[in-house]
Amino acid sequence: MKYSSPQIVEHLASAYVPGTLEGGARRRFERLARDRADVRLAVTRWEARLGTLAGPVPPVKPSPRVWEAIAARTRPAAQADRAASRWPAWLRPAGFGLGGVAAGVIACAAVMLGAPALFFTSDQIAMRSGERLPSSYVGLLTDAQGNGKLLVSSLRHGRTMTVKVIGPITPPSQGRLVLWAVPADGPAFVLGDVPARGTGVSTMPDTSEKLLAKVGKLLVTQETSAAPTAPGTVIYSGNCAKLW
Numbered sequence: 694m695k696y697s698s699p700q701i702v703e704h705l706a707s708a709y710v711p712g713t714l715e716g717g718a719r720r721r722f723e724r725l726a727r728d729r730a731d732v733r734l735a736v737t738r739w740e741a742r743l744g745t746l747a748g749p750v751p752p753v754k755p756s757p758r759v760w761e762a763i764a765a766r767t768r769p770a771a772q773a774d775r776a777a778s779r780w781p782a783w784l785r786p787a788g789f790g791l792g793g794v795a796a797g798v799i800a801c802a803a804v805m806l807g808a809p810a811l812f813f814t815s816d817q818i819a820m821r822s823g824e825r826l827p828s829s830y831v832g833l834l835t836d837a838q839g840n841g842k843l844l845v846s847s848l849r850h851g852r853t854m855t856v857k858v859i860g861p862i863t864p865p866s867q868g869r870l871v872l873w874a875v876p877a878d879g880p881a882f883v884l885g886d887v888p889a890r891g892t893g894v895s896t897m898p899d900t901s902e903k904l905l906a907k908v909g910k911l912l913v914t915q916e917t918s919a920a921p922t923a924p925g926t927v928i929y930s931g932n933c934a935k936l937w
Contacts, residue, residue, distance in 0.1 A: 696725055696732075706735035710743055733833075738936060740859065741831040741846040828937035830901045832911040834929040836860075842929050843887065845872065845911055847901040849937065854884055854901075857892045864889040868917035873924050874933065875910040881924050887913055908933045 695701060705722050708714035714722060726732040828849035835841050842860040847853060856872060864870075870887035884904075885895035897904060913929040914921075 699731075702732055702735050706732070706739045710736060710739040734934075737831055737833045737844070737934075740833075740844045740857070741829050741936065742827070828935075830905045830908075830933060831936050832931045832933045834911055834913060834931035836929055843872075843913065843931075845884075845931075845933075847897070847905070849902050849935075850900050852897050852900055853894055854897055855892060855894050856885070856887055858888060858890050862887075862889055865915045868915050870913055870928065871916045871921060871924075873912040873914065874905060874908040875912060875924075876907045877909050878907060881912065883921065884911075905933060 705714060705718075709719065709722050722732070726736060830847050830849065832843075832845040833841055834843040834845065840860055842858070842862060844857045844859050846855050846857075854872075862870075870889075872884045872887050873881045874884050875881045884897070886893070909932060911931050911933050912924050912927050914925045914927055916925055
């Protein structure tokens with residue numbers, strides 16, 4: 694396999710990040726990533742693209758009319774009447790057999806397509822808008838040994854910052870972990886707190902374009918102050934890259 698081909702590297706990275714690249718192929722790709730910056734950048738791009746999808750989706754209760762309309766099209770009238778006598782209207786098609794499962798899937802798809810803002814933030818909707826790789830600010834933060842710990846990403850004109858833990862983190866015994874942006878021509882400023890595990894999404898005071906356009910480095914420090922004004926001891930660090 695020609696690992697020098699950008700198309701092959703991109704294909705392998707797209708399978709490596711969600712975990713579908715397995716066995717010897719995955720081990721070879723990891724060895725390749727240790728030696729080549731372009732491979733690590735491809736992995737970072739795919740982690741930025743897919744990381745936002747790990748955010749929580751709030752539950753939404755469909756209107757009773759949605760279920761009634763589906764029941765009228767998918768169930769015989771007599772069966773629907775029997776179901777109605779035992780269940781509330783919004784549960785009727787979902788509680789009985791394969792037809793109910795199919796109806797539930799159709800209803801969820803209809804609600805998501807008709808009102809995506811009920812399920813996703815504006816930034817997440819943009820991630821699904823059809824761009825292969827949205828314009829984003831991305832940072833891969835590592836510890837002193839070079840082990841990847843955090844993936845930070847934000848759409849170029851978005852107002853949310855996503856911090857995904859990609860390596861084991863030991864929570865501080867006191868205080869909290871704070872993410873800082875370090876501009877080339879100004880003092881560092883706080884972007885938000887860092888989760889101990891999983892993914893955290895925080896709202897920023899302005900768009901990433903205005904906040905991060907001149908930021909070249911990201912830091913994580915341990916802080917005990919409620920409103921720190923300057924970074925303390927640096928625990929993780931990494932560059933802030935523009936992907937567009």
